[in-house]
Amino acid sequence: MRVKPPFETVVRDHGGSVFRVCCAIVGAHDADDAWSETFLAALKAYPDLPADANLEAWLVTIAHHKAVDITRARARRAVPTDTVPECPGPRTADFDDLAAAVEELPPKQKHAVAYHYLAGLPYSEVAGLLGGTAAAARRAASDGIATLRRTYLDMRGDTP
Template identity: 65%
Template sequence: MRQQRLPVVSLPPFELTVARHAATVLRVCRALVGPDDADDAWSETFLSALRAYPTLPADANLEAWLVTIAHRRCVDLLRARTRRAVPVGTPPERAAPEAAGDLDLRAALAALPDKQRVVVALHYLGGLPYREVAEVVGGSVDAARRAAADGVSALRRRYRREA
């Protein structure tokens, strides 16, 4: 009786991984830290991923792995932001009025509580299943679903109010 050999599974080249998942990682970064720091978080994500890529199991879910790294880099940036002074020029006399009826998704996401914002970003923008979202944020799958539902509900209420 002959033994069958299983095909050897290997990871794709890192450049291909970046090309496939760059947009998803950037969406998550923008949702979590805003447009000003998103590029830095994106870069830090892929630098961290590059360092760890050779040790990654061949059957790893690359997208989930990258979104998890992005989440951690964003948390690092948010913590660093609170520890440093941000210089500003002369403040304007008045804030510029927003166009009536415009929904600014970034502002709406930023208004959500932290856990809801992270769960909505990871699940809806990052494409992670609730099981993996729960692993990233800590807690149960049901709690992740509840936070996502509450976050989406708050976004819908805000949209109706602004429309």
């Protein structure tokens, strides 16, 4: 019979990958909050988790839900400003930073890239998080990487 490791070990072993996913999904500004919320929720649910569960996939699923919550809350938050523009201008991205380039990806691509490349989840589990098939998750991740290569690397003058 398999025994679950202490929760402290779970945090130590998977905290880094969960943080990378949180950074990719909600950005560096809110990543700490998403990470904390993920592990608070995980701590509450951990006693009922089966001993043979895939801990990393379970934690990334929780992180996904917390990131969605933070993204929704951010969309409802007022943004203070000194002046109100007559009409909003186009959004510009700072492509000097990879995180900004990832932030500009469409949500499904951004999530697929984060879950597969940063958390190391197989496409079948990415599909479970995003909805759809493993092939669709693979395509979204591939499209996201291709977009990052075009935008981020080209803007830096690097070649892929």
